[in-house]
Each structure stands twice: as C-alpha cells, then as structure tokens.
Amino acid sequence: DAGVTQSPTHLIKTRGQQVTLRCSPISGHKSVSWYQQVLGQGPQFIFQYYEKEERGRGNFPDRFSARQFPNYSSELNVNALLLGDSALYLCASSLELSHPFSGANVLTFGAGSRLTVL
Amino acid sequence: KNQVEQSPQSLIILEGKNCTLQCNYTVSPFSNLRWYKQDTGRGPVSLTIMTFSENTKSNGRYTATLDADTKQSSLHITASQLSDSASYICVVSGTGGYNKLIFGAGTRLAVHP
Numbered sequence: 001d002a003g004v005t006q007s008p009t010h011l012i013k014t015r016g017q018q019v020t021l022r023c024s025p026i027s028g029h030k031s032v033s034w035y036q037q038v039l040g041q042g043p044q045f046i047f048q049y050y051e052k053e054e055r056g057r058g059n060f061p062d063r064f065s066a067r068q069f070p071n072y073s074s075e076l077n078v079n080a081l082l083l084g085d086s087a088l089y090l091c092a093s094s095l096e097l098s099h100p101f102s103g104a105n106v107l108t109f110g111a112g113s114r115l116t117v118l
Numbered sequence: 119k120n121q122v123e124q125s126p127q128s129l130i131i132l133e134g135k136n137c138t139l140q141c142n143y144t145v146s147p148f149s150n151l152r153w154y155k156q157d158t159g160r161g162p163v164s165l166t167i168m169t170f171s172e173n174t175k176s177n178g179r180y181t182a183t184l185d186a187d188t189k190q191s192s193l194h195i196t197a198s199q200l201s202d203s204a205s206y207i208c209v210v211s212g213t214g215g216y217n218k219l220i221f222g223a224g225t226r227l228a229v230h231p
Contacts, residue, residue, distance in 0.1 A: 006163070042122070042207050042221030043162070090161050107203075109161030 002027070004093050012116045013081050018024035021076045023112045025093030029108075031055075032074040034066060035090040037112070043090055046077040050073055081117045120145040122210050122222035130228045135198055140224045141191040141208035149211040153182055154194050156205045156224065158182075161170070198229045 005024045013019050025032050027048035031050045035043035049068035068074045072093075078085055092109045121134050122143045143151070150169045154162035167176045168184045168191065175182050179202075181194045195202055205224040212220070 040223065042209075044221070046223045047218055092161075107164070109163070111159070111161045114159075 004061065004091055006089075006110040006113050007089050008093075009111065010114045010116075012118060014118050015081055016017060016080045017081050017117075018106055019115060021060055021078075021080060021089050021091075021115075023074045023076070023091030023093075023110060025072050025074070025091075026108055029048060029066045029093035029095055031094045032068055032072065033092050033094075033107075034074070035092065036060070037088040037090055040089070046076070046089075064072055078115075083117050086117045088114050120210075120212065122208055122220045123134055123175055124206075124208050124225050125193040126197050126225060128222070128228070130230060133198060133200055133231050134227055136194065136196050137198060137227065139193045139195075139206050139208075139227070141193070141210075143191070143208070143210045143220070143222075145210040145212045145220050146188070147212055148186060151182075151184055151191050151211070153180070154207040155192075156197050159178075160205070166193060166209045171208055177203055191215040195227075200229050200231060203227060203229045 007022045019045050023032055028042050033048040034046040036046055037043040045058040047066045051083055052068045063079045066076045090109050090112045092107045122201045125140045137158055140183055152167040153165040155165050156162040165180050166175050168175055170186050179196045184191045205226050207224040208222040210220045
C-alpha cells in the first residue's frame with residue numbers, strides 16, 4: 001500500500017525561476033498539507049487543502065501557491081525563486097479536515113522534494 | 119509567541135545506552151503534542167501523540183512524558199539501536215487547525231556501535 005508520494009525527489013533551479021512540486025496522498029485521504037523544512041530547522045506550515053479548497057495558509061509570500069485536484073493529489077508552485085527558498089518541501093496527507101492530531105486523523109508525511117536554488 | 123524548543127540540539131550515544139530528549143513549549147492554548155522521527159532524507163514518521171490529560175505513553179522502546187503544567191515533554195529511548203540514528207522532532211498543536219502546528223527544530227541523535 002503506497003504512502004504519500006512526492007515528485008521530484010531532488011531538483012536544482014536558479015534564482016527567478018519557477019518550480020512545481022507534486023504530491024499524491026495516501027489512497028482515501030482527502031486532506032493534503034505542505035511544509036517547508038530549511039536545513040537544521042523544523043518544518044514550517046505552508047498550505048492545507050481539503051476537497052480542492054484552501055483551508056489554511058501559513059506565513060509565506062504570494063509567490064507560493066498550491067492547488068488540489070479531484071483525485072486529491074496536489075501541486076505546490078513557487079514563483080520567482082529566491083536563494084532562501086532552498087529547502088526540503090514536505091507533503092502530508094490525512095483522512096479528514098478535522099484537527100490533524102485527532103484520534104484517527106493521523107498526519108502522514110511523504111519523503112519530500114529537496115529544492116536547491118542557485 | 120508560540121514556540122517549541124528542543125534540547126539537546128544533537129546527541130551522540132553508544133549502542134545499547136538510553137537517552138532522553140527534551141521539549142519545552144509555550145504554545146497556548148494547548149491541544150496535544152507529538153513526537154516524530156525523521157531519518158535523513160525522509161519525511162517525519164509519528165512515534166507518539168499525547169493529549170492534555172496524558173502523562174506517559176510508550177511505543178516499544180520509546181516512552182514519551184508530558185507535564186502540561188510546566189509545558190515540558192520528554193522522549194526516552196531505551197536500549198538504543200543503530201537504526202535510532204535520526205532527528206527527533208517535537209510538534210505541539212494549539213487549537214485552530216493546521217496553522218497552530220508548531221514544530222521544534224529537532225534533536226539529531228547519532229547512535230554509534
């Protein structure tokens with residue numbers, strides 16, 4: 001049974017370019033959230049989507065956008081890349097929209113996409 | 119300001135030894151606390167979750183404690199194994215959904231033979 005899958009696993013971009021990261025949630029999971037993890041720090045919340053609608057947004061600039069598709073997969077887009085955008089981008093899925101740490105609502109992470117901006 | 123602070127930042131122990139990782143938080147109101155294990159190059163994997171009313175919870179060789187009064191949690195690893203080498207991240211949840219998930223910076227544990 002596949003877990004949360006993310007692609008690409010690694011990518012290198014230059015400043016000013018745009019990047020799209022993809023995430024496929026666990027089968028049956030309807031909620032997807034995105035996190036940015038800079039080296040040596042804990043993940044920072046970027047977005048949460050449920051049923052194709054944005055349900056939460058962290059403190060990130062408008063250069064960051066995302067969407068969720070009818071099959072519950074999701075894309076994270078980052079425009080006008082900066083050096084500081086270099087990080088591991090994690091996707092996590094859960095069954096429902098209810099609080100992520102509620103009893104049955106386990107938050108499961110993918111392995112991440114490591115973005116390097118030169 | 120809601121914060122989660124973990125200590126030590128890094129730790130080296132010998133295989134078979136025990137260790138304890140600390141997590142102090144200032145998140146309020148508090149909902150629950152979870153410990154995650156993150157192997158290098160992988161996503162975090164949940165070890166345990168604790169709610170306000172729980173003091174201790176075990177998962178195999180991992181035992182987490184929570185003192186909601188002092189806002190402190192610890193993760194105790196017993197009889198460490200080489201595979202325990204990873205970063206251990208404390209995540210505290212306030213009320214209000216995903217925006218209230220506060221992640222610590224993690225403790226990097228290295229278990230040497």
